[in-house]
Amino acid sequence: MTTVHQLSSPWRHDFPALNTKVHDKPLVYLDTAATAQTPLSVxxxxxxxxxxxxxxxxxxxxxxxxxxxxxxxxxxxxxxxxxxxxxxxxxxxxxxxxxxxxxxxxxxxxxxxxxxxxxxxxxxxxxxxxxxxxxxxxxxxxxxxxxxxxxxxxxxxxxxxxxxxxxxxxxxxxxxxxxxxxxxxxxxxxxxxxxxxxxxxxxxxxxxxxxxxxxxxxxxxxxxxxxxxxxxxxxxxxxxxxxxxxxxxxxxxxxxxxxxxxxxxxxxxxxxxxxxxxxxxxxxxxxxxxxxxxxxxxNIGIDVIRSHEDNILRYCLEQLQHIGDVEIYGTPKTRAGTIAFNLIPHHAYDVGTFFDHYGVAIRTGHHCAMPLIEKLGQNSVCRASFGMYTDQQDIDCFIAAIHHIKALLD
Structure with a gap:
């Protein structure tokens, strides 16, 4: 099991957009694959x-x-x-x-x-x-x-x-x-x-x-x-x-x-x-x-960043395995900080809308990859993606949101 110490992000404070509130809740930004947040130095x-x-x-x-x-x-x-x-x-x-x-x-x-x-x-x-x-x-x-x-x-x-x-x-x-x-x-x-x-x-x-x-x-x-x-x-x-x-x-x-x-x-x-x-x-x-x-x-080191992201990815996958009705797509031997999933049987757009209500930003849809989504047998999927600023609290909020969404939709 990944330790909490490994999951803290010492660089999170460098990204001012992460201080934003969404629907009066702290932003949990899990859409890095679409656009990574920008540090203050940039x-x-x-x-x-x-x-x-x-x-x-x-x-x-x-x-x-x-x-x-x-x-x-x-x-x-x-x-x-x-x-x-x-x-x-x-x-x-x-x-x-x-x-x-x-x-x-x-x-x-x-x-x-x-x-x-x-x-x-x-x-x-x-x-x-x-x-x-x-x-x-x-x-x-x-x-x-x-x-x-x-x-x-x-x-x-x-x-x-x-x-x-x-x-x-x-x-x-x-x-x-x-x-x-x-x-x-x-x-x-x-x-x-x-x-x-x-x-x-x-x-x-x-x-x-x-x-x-x-x-x-x-x-x-x-x-x-x-x-x-x-x-x-x-x-x-x-x-x-x-x-x-x-x-x-x-x-x-x-x-x-x-x-x-x-x-x-x-x-x-x-x-x-x-x-x-x-x-x-x-x-x-x-x-x-x-x-x-x-x-x-x-200045940080790409290998240091990758190690942190790998720990975040591993922790998130571990937590998702304990939730029923979450279908994760793909089991590649090596994976970067991205997880595609659906909360069965609910449509990805509905799930994504509820995530936003809880302040969690994920991506939903075909992800500009329609042939792959069709190969997965879906017309839309949810995607959570991580960056160097993602920490354990983000993942815990994400998991808690899934439990809330399940309770509302089931």
Whole structure:
């Protein structure tokens, strides 16, 4: 049994939103998989930019502009270090995971795949890692092949082997399931893909806040994630591009900053990567907030955070096992801080509404993963997800709320 001492969060006071009251009750925030709360240091960094450094980047020779440019490019270095990219130039800033995936679809896949080529996706993907490939398949006469999820909520390498043919050119796979919390051994998948010259994109949105990520060790071609999943702001994301892949990716958005020279009528030349993929004014404050979030996490240590979250997850699963009519989905061998469940026979929306009445914030619905929810035999599920600030009191309030809801609905 996990001890109370292990379940206390020494960082909880760093997150001001957790002091909020909901329906006159203290907030119990169990929706980190949707958006992680933001520590005060991140908020202050963004405020400092607006109050003291506000200017555009890559456009001016005055001091404010040069400072903003230098600071933003420093964050590019921080991101590269955080995921062990070989160079900061392998990092493209986007507005989120979704845009990063669409960028790869509209540049690499559109340019490299030919009619009849195959893209493999999995049944556990977020819609952001499904719909762009469907759109590319329709536009480019490509074939989508689906890697099925096992009853335990995992992906078997043998099933991937069975799908691969000489026309398979691309694999899109999540590092951690946003519904089940399954931690996929993506390095094993990538090693298999390498044997068949298959390019691989890994959706790391749910992974980067729970565990150390090393893109060079994974050997993936593309890795994507969002700042707001990493205790940072919304509207900011990251695309890692493996060395050698830029040459196969023409720019996809035109505008300022992504050009070298514009000559009418058709003589425009483009900037070098990653700038040629960053048309227009970026979310400078958001990028600086991402850098502050990375600093915050590194000062604590991602392994320390993961140990705490593993203890919270274990404690919550132990408590849920003592409650009748709670159906938990997935039994993966390794799971991040996410539990998908239903209170049988009640609809997830009804249960979620009652949770909110008790001040407990969870997620309900299809979680932007309709194929997986359908595979589970459901049309909606509840999800409790944890972060570094989640403590035993949160879990105890969550469990108490389930007992109250059961008493009201049964």
């Amino acid at each position: 908020i202050r960094r963004m405020n400092d930019f607006y109050q003291h450094e506000y200017a555009n980047v890559h456009r001016g020779i005055h001091q404010l502009s040069m400072t903003a440019t230098e600071n933003m490019e420093q964050v590019r270095q921080q991101v590269a270090g955080y995921i062990n990219a070989p160079d900061a130039q392998n990092i493209v800033f986007t507005k989120g995971t979704t845009e990063a995936i669409n960028l790869v679809a509209q540049t690499f896949v559109k340019n490299q795949l030919k009619p009849g080529d195959e893209i493999i996706v999995t049944e556990m993907e977020h819609h952001a890692n499904l719909v762009p490939w469907q759109m590319m398949a329709q536009a480019g006469q490509l074939t989508i092949k689906v890697w099925p999820v096992t009853p335990s909520g995992e992906l078997e390498v043998s099933d991937l082997k069975a799908l691969i043919t000489d026309r398979t050119k691309f694999l899109a796979v999540t590092h951690v399931s946003n519904v089940l919390g399954t931690i996929n051994p993506v390095r094993d998948y990538i090693q298999l893909a390498r044997q068949h010259q298959i390019a691989v994109l890994v959706d790391g949105a749910q992974a980067v806040l729970h565990q150390q990520t090393d893109v060079q060790d994974l050997d993936c071609d593309f890795y994507v994630f969002s700042a707001h999943k990493l205790y940072g702001p919304t509207g900011t994301g990251v695309l890692y591009v493996k060395p050698g892949r830029y040459e196969q990716m023409p720019p996809w958005e035109g505008g300022g900053a992504m050009i070298k020279k514009v000559i009418l009528p058709t003589g425009t030349t483009y900037n070098h990567p990653p700038l040629c993929f960053e048309a227009g004014t970026p979310n400078i404050a958001g990028i600086l907030g991402l850098g502050a979030a990375i600093d915050y996490i590194r």
